[in-house]
Amino acid sequence: MSDEALLSVRGLRTTFRRDGAEPLTAVDGVSFDVRRGQALAIVGESGSGKSVTMRSVMGILPRTARITDGQAMFGGRDLLAIGDKELRKVRGRDIAMVFQSAMEAMNPTLTLERQLTEHLLWHGICNKAEARKRAVRALGDVGIPDPEKRIRTYPFQLSGGMRQRAMIAMAMVTEPALLIADEPTTAVDVTVQRQILDLLAELKNRGTGVIMITHDLGVARYFCDDAVVMYAGRVVERAPMDRLLDDPRHPYSVGLLGSGVEVGGRELPLRPIPGSPPDLSHRPDGCPFHPRCARAELPRCGTEQETLTIGPGRDAACWKVAVDA
Amino acid sequence: MTATEGVEAVVGTTGTGEPEPIERGTTARGPWARAWSRFRQHRLAFGSLIFCALLILTAIAAPLIAPYGYEETDIQHKLAGPGAPGHLLGTDLLGRDILSRLIYGLQTALTVAFGAELTALVLALAIGLLAGYLGGRVESLLMAFTDVMYAFPSYLFAVVMVTVLGRSIFALVVAIGIASWVTQARLVRAQVMTLKEREYVEAARSMGAKGSTIAIRYILPNAIGPILVTTSFAIPAAIAAEAGLALLGLGVQPPTPSWGAMISEGSRYLLAAPHMLVAPAVLFALTLLAFTWIGDGVRDAFDPSGEQR
Amino acid sequence: MGLAGYIGKRAVRLVLSLIAVSILTFTLLQLAPGNFADLQRVNSGATNFGGVGTESMVGELESRYGADVPVWKQYLIFMKGAVVWDFGPSYKYASRNVQDIISEAFPVSATLAVLAVLLALLIAVPVGVFAALRQNSKTDHTTMFVVTLGHALPSYLTAAFMILLFSATLKLLPSGGWNGPEDMILPVLALSLGPAAVLARYVRSSMLETLREEYVTAALAKGGPRRTVIIRHALRNSLIPLVTVAGPLLAALMTGTVFVEALLRIPGLGLYFANAAASRDMPLLMGTALFFALILMVTNLVVDLIYGLLDPRIRTVGGGSHDGH
Numbered sequence: 001m002s003d004e005a006l007l008s009v010r011g012l013r014t015t016f017r018r019d020g021a022e023p024l025t026a027v028d029g030v031s032f033d034v035r036r037g038q039a040l041a042i043v044g045e046s047g048s049g050k051s052v053t054m055r056s057v058m059g060i061l062p063r064t065a066r067i068t069d070g071q072a073m074f075g076g077r078d079l080l081a082i083g084d085k086e087l088r089k090v091r092g093r094d095i096a097m098v099f100q101s102a103m104e105a106m107n108p109t110l111t112l113e114r115q116l117t118e119h120l121l122w123h124g125i126c127n128k129a130e131a132r133k134r135a136v137r138a139l140g141d142v143g144i145p146d147p148e149k150r151i152r153t154y155p156f157q158l159s160g161g162m163r164q165r166a167m168i169a170m171a172m173v174t175e176p177a178l179l180i181a182d183e184p185t186t187a188v189d190v191t192v193q194r195q196i197l198d199l200l201a202e203l204k205n206r207g208t209g210v211i212m213i214t215h216d217l218g219v220a221r222y223f224c225d226d227a228v229v230m231y232a233g234r235v236v237e238r239a240p241m242d243r244l245l246d247d248p249r250h251p252y253s254v255g256l257l258g259s260g261v262e263v264g265g266r267e268l269p270l271r272p273i274p275g276s277p278p279d280l281s282h283r284p285d286g287c288p289f290h291p292r293c294a295r296a297e298l299p300r301c302g303t304e305q306e307t308l309t310i311g312p313g314r315d316a317a318c319w320k321v322a323v324d325a
Numbered sequence: 326m327t328a329t330e331g332v333e334a335v336v337g338t339t340g341t342g343e344p345e346p347i348e349r350g351t352t353a354r355g356p357w358a359r360a361w362s363r364f365r366q367h368r369l370a371f372g373s374l375i376f377c378a379l380l381i382l383t384a385i386a387a388p389l390i391a392p393y394g395y396e397e398t399d400i401q402h403k404l405a406g407p408g409a410p411g412h413l414l415g416t417d418l419l420g421r422d423i424l425s426r427l428i429y430g431l432q433t434a435l436t437v438a439f440g441a442e443l444t445a446l447v448l449a450l451a452i453g454l455l456a457g458y459l460g461g462r463v464e465s466l467l468m469a470f471t472d473v474m475y476a477f478p479s480y481l482f483a484v485v486m487v488t489v490l491g492r493s494i495f496a497l498v499v500a501i502g503i504a505s506w507v508t509q510a511r512l513v514r515a516q517v518m519t520l521k522e523r524e525y526v527e528a529a530r531s532m533g534a535k536g537s538t539i540a541i542r543y544i545l546p547n548a549i550g551p552i553l554v555t556t557s558f559a560i561p562a563a564i565a566a567e568a569g570l571a572l573l574g575l576g577v578q579p580p581t582p583s584w585g586a587m588i589s590e591g592s593r594y595l596l597a598a599p600h601m602l603v604a605p606a607v608l609f610a611l612t613l614l615a616f617t618w619i620g621d622g623v624r625d626a627f628d629p630s631g632e633q634r
Numbered sequence: 635m636g637l638a639g640y641i642g643k644r645a646v647r648l649v650l651s652l653i654a655v656s657i658l659t660f661t662l663l664q665l666a667p668g669n670f671a672d673l674q675r676v677n678s679g680a681t682n683f684g685g686v687g688t689e690s691m692v693g694e695l696e697s698r699y700g701a702d703v704p705v706w707k708q709y710l711i712f713m714k715g716a717v718v719w720d721f722g723p724s725y726k727y728a729s730r731n732v733q734d735i736i737s738e739a740f741p742v743s744a745t746l747a748v749l750a751v752l753l754a755l756l757i758a759v760p761v762g763v764f765a766a767l768r769q770n771s772k773t774d775h776t777t778m779f780v781v782t783l784g785h786a787l788p789s790y791l792t793a794a795f796m797i798l799l800f801s802a803t804l805k806l807l808p809s810g811g812w813n814g815p816e817d818m819i820l821p822v823l824a825l826s827l828g829p830a831a832v833l834a835r836y837v838r839s840s841m842l843e844t845l846r847e848e849y850v851t852a853a854l855a856k857g858g859p860r861r862t863v864i865i866r867h868a869l870r871n872s873l874i875p876l877v878t879v880a881g882p883l884l885a886a887l888m889t890g891t892v893f894v895e896a897l898l899r900i901p902g903l904g905l906y907f908a909n910a911a912a913s914r915d916m917p918l919l920m921g922t923a924l925f926f927a928l929i930l931m932v933t934n935l936v937v938d939l940i941y942g943l944l945d946p947r948i949r950t951v952g953g954g955s956h957d958g959h
Contacts, residue, residue: 060854063769092857104848107867109874118866119856170856473654478889478930481907481923488911488919489662565788569893572790573908588794592897595809599802606794610787617786 005033005073006178006209007057007095012070012080014049014056023066024280026052028233030070034226036177039200039210041220041241043256044230045277050213053230054180056080058097059087074178093123095178096171101187102163106155106170112139113151116170125174138169142199161192168199178209185219197222217257221245226313229253232278232288235307237316250316251296252289287318295320360550360626370622373615380612384432391425395582404598415600417590423604426582430605433576433583434612437497438563442556444502445509450545450552452506453513458521458540468514471507479504480569487570492578501566505559512555516548523547550627557623561616568609584609641939648931655927656716656920660709663916712920721921726913732921735906740925742812743895743902747887749818750825751880757830759876762837763869769842778838784831790893793824797898810898821894829883836879840872847871874944881937888933889926 012030015023027049034040042050055061057072057079072079075094079087099105106115116135120126126134132151139147142165155163164184171179181200185193201223204210214220220227220241227244229237229252237250248254255273275292278284284291290301305317365371383390392411393399399412399420407415414423456467474482486500517540520526526543534542570576571585579586584605591602715721721732765777784792797820801809807820844850845868853863892904899905903922910918 055851058855060851088857088859090857091855097852097855099848099852101848105852107849107853107871109871110866118853119858122857122859122862473651473658477655477658477927478886480892481889481926484908484911485659485662485919485923488914489665561786565791569788569790572893573896574912575908588790589897592794592797592809595797595802599798602794602798602802606791606798610791610795613788613791614783614786617782621782 004035006036006038007211008033008071008073009053009057010071010073012053012056012072013068014052014061015066015068016062017064017066018281021281025283026065026233026280027056030228030230030233030235032228032235032238034178034209034211036209037204037207038226039204039212039224041212041214041217041224041227042230043214043217043220043227045215045256047232047277047280048230049233050230051182052233054097054182054211054213058091058095058180059084060091060097089123092119092176093125093174094176095180096174096176098168098171098179098181098184100183102155102167103160103187106163106167108154108156111152111154112166112170115155116151116166116173119174123174134173135169138173139166141172142166142169143195144169160188161195164188164192164196165199168196172203172208176208178211179203180211180213182213183215184212185214186216193219217245229256232283233280234288234317236289236318237314239311239314239316243311243314249310249314249321250289250318251293251320253316255292255294356550364622364626367622367625369618370625373618373622376611376615377619380431380615381435383428384435387428387432391422391428393422393425395421395426395429396580397421397425404594404601406598407600407604414604415598417587417598417601418594423587423601426587427584427604427608430582430584430587431608431612433494433581434564434567436494437501437567438560440494440498441501441505441563441566442559444498445506445559446552446556448502448506449509449513453510454517454540454545456510457514457517458536458544464514467510471510474507479507480566483566483570484573484575487575492575494577497567497570497577500570501563504566505563509552509555509559512551513548516551517544520544520547554620554624554627557620558617561613561620564609564613564616641935644935644938648935651931652924652927656713656924657709659920659923660712661705663920664705716921716924722917724910724918725915726909726918727915732918735918736903736921736925739901739903739906740929742900743891743904744888746818746821746825746891746894746900746902747884749822750887750891751829751884753822753826754829754833754883755876755880757826758833758837759869759873761830762834763841763864765834765838766841766845767864778835781831781834784827785835787828788893789824789828789890790897792827793820793894793897796820796824810900812900817898817900821891821898821900824894825887825891829880829887832883833876833879836876837872840875841868844868844872874941877937877941877944881940882934885930885933885937888929 010031012027013025014027015025017023030049030053032040032042042053044050052061052065056065056067056070059079061067067080070080074090077086079090113132113135116138117128117131120131120134121128125131136147136151139151144150144162144165150158150162150166155166158166164187168184179200184200185196188196197219200210200212204223210224212220212224217227224241227237227239227241228235229244229250231252237244237248237253239249244253245257248257252273258273273292274294278288278291284302286302287293287296287305290296290298293301300319305319307315307317308319308322309315310321364374392413399405399416399422401420402409402412402416403420404418405412405416405420407413409415412422412424414427416422417426452467452471456464483500483504486503487496490496490499521539521544526539529539529543567576568583568585568588571583572589574586574589576583576585587605588602588609591598591605594601712721719733721736724730724732724735727735761777761781765774768774797807797809800807800820808817809820811817845864847868850863850868853867854860858867889904891900891902892908894900895902895905896908903925906918907922907926909915910922
């Protein structure tokens, strides 16, 4: 297996058009890599831009959004530059996506069969009969009993856990090289959560690259190798998962770990970060976190922060980490 | 949070964040002033308001403005085309001046429309407030009644009413008013239902205000916005209803002019004298559109965030 | 509760509403001075309608209703007839029974109404989708402005403009009457514009709502061609609720063709109803009013049932779903 990145994102910038105002920058210079058979967690609170980042790469942003800068190399091509027609061939075939809630992400008026086979046909992977066979197999693979029968049902006729697994089957039926999972465990209860994570871990072990978007470090640590921590549209820290958990360096990561996440079997004391994430239309100058940061020192934190390398595969966008080292 | 959290967060900050226009009861002049300024920015609606004001003035001053009486016949110029001497829009079959008849027809239309909507409003307010406020059995009874009325096409009802009451302005006002109050009553009740849960109403009640006081002093003023919106859309509907009944031969007793009757007459002499149809049709259309646009403006003024419906 | 139970319940409510409507109409018509026979005598003297009742006819009516039978008994006699589809003879059209007039005239109105709603759908769906896909653009605003015009003008006024254009000016179409298929063009066009406006607005907003659904994004993420996704996932689901709007519109049109019928001299039921009112033909008026109410209510019931058939979420309610969570 080559060490070369499966997907390599550099300097991604996505803005949203607004009526009568400057565009909002939702994603601001984000970079990361993910390799084959590796799982990367993109961690952050709501509104940190983690979803927009992955939707930018997939080209499925709302109409008001615009990618203004950056690169996303996949299979030797820049996904942000090839145009929608070419990108469409990659989307759903080589890169698949799993959403937060299958209830919302699966069309309630179409059967599983229709939804699990349509993209096989769109991409010309196989004919209808073969597509059906593959769909049945995919349903079986995610542990849905009696897939021959279930494939004829509608999503809402399945239990929550089964529905979520059916959605994963829908993503995996084309055998993509990269799977993007956007908060796949947030909308389900704890037992189902475990099943979903096991499933994703298994996919990873079979060689699929996985990007897991989550606000929950407890979920991320379950099988992710690396983590990218995002705040207000920027990457504030990047580290191997275990290093981040043991020794978070950016004050925001420290805070995130402190806000009640179960780490290594021991429950950390619940210390929520004071304040709330910034309104993106009034982003603070410099480090976006400094108004909430207990260690902030002005004026230095009010200036743009360089990303400092702090170890193998590790960096953070805070001048303090250099001082700490 | 959904998977679009990023997007939502972004979009959320761009929303107008405008608080609900009416929040503080009778003392607040603020919301009205704001609604008025929003209305004025709606160019089409504001223009329509001026146009309709002119229409209303014309209707009131009809005897002064109209060049002839509506019954006056000019035997020498029957079916004269537009521009004929002394008859700007021509004359009809009996030699009556079409412009004059249009002006008196406007009087009929507006009298009936405003009268009918006033009737509907009074009925709707009374029944809606009662139902919404009293609740319980009174409510279910009143609402069952409105349900039946709702299932009954309003124009059928108007036709039956005119049959019973005869062909007079009063009959039309009552017929159209009674036929159109149901929607209003439902709206009033819905408003009252939500409003009476509001804190200021609870507060007033806890201080020992009587039910009727609460209904009139606290709930009514706050329900006025939405009621005004539906009423302003009901006016053009009532104008259309009057003309429609006249078209069916159930309007005011001739020779009192009505646009509906003029349109019906015009369609019968279409080939010989198309001007008999053109003038009333155009004026009627302009009037309806102007009143509808006022309605649009009123709606936008009270519900600035609302999508076009 | 099964489907049969549901229909049964609705049918009972329908019958009760009909009874309420009939009592209301009957009572109102009784408020007019005198009983049927008296009124008829007065009217035949006062006005000069062709074929208005002769003394022998009045006698026949008196034998049917009786001159001094109490009102409630007259009502019961009327209803007893109505239940077995016998409304007795009309006053104005003395040689004919009310039910025969209804059976002959209603198909005319119904044809107009059905054709008008079909045409309205044909216009509204593309227009609404078109406007939704270009939300807030100039095209969208212009389209919706034109739609407002269509909505603000009553059908008979539209019809008046149409005969001015097509009959008086272009001399292409007849200006009224009911002799051949070409006589249907103007009334259908005029009747369809109002409903088309309502439907187009509805399609637009429903489409906008559906386009925001996660399953549309998910379908795009599977690599679906935009057009396919819009048609299969968005349009399909936005059109299902359209039935709830188109149905009542159809019902309203079935009883609302009257003005256009009067203007264009089309012998539909609406015209008979209007004439009955103008000439105080009570049996015909009662019969048509009750029939109209019945049509309206039955159409609404049918619409609800069709809606259930179209949407699998409703179709299978109670059909043993596996929803555990």
